Amino acid sequence: MSQSILIQYLVWQFLDVPKELAKAWKNYLRFFLHFFSLPTLIKTLFSPWHGITWSYGRGFSFKRYAEVIISNGFSRVIGLCLRLFLICIGLVIEIIIFIIGFLIFFCWLFLPAILVLAIIYGINLLF
Secondary structure, three states, rough: OOHHHHHHHHHHHHHHHHHHHHHHHHHHHHHHHHHHHHHHHHHHHOOHEEEEEEEEOOOHHHHHHHHHHHHHHHHHHHHHHHHHHHHHHHHHHHHHHHHHHHHHHHHHHHHHHHHHHHHHHHHHOOO
């Protein structure tokens, strides 16, 4: 049993393509979430940068202990700053992708109305 071409068009315009657009939008959001490794960056926020740490060595030396504590703290501060920077960049990209996807999705849904209005406006310009 065949459907009329109008019904097929409406199903395509308002069901098939919006599903595919939503899938593509979700894929972009997931890609950039993993591209910037946001969950991992949040989990390791206070870890030393690239795991760079210093050890105390053998024996006791107050100077050596102070030097190692300061150096390891500095490595953690560098790791914190760089991870926060990357998290901010990743979140900004995610927000941009979300907004662009939202605009594309709803522009697609209103495209037939925009097309009809553009044709009516064009005809009015002619006469």
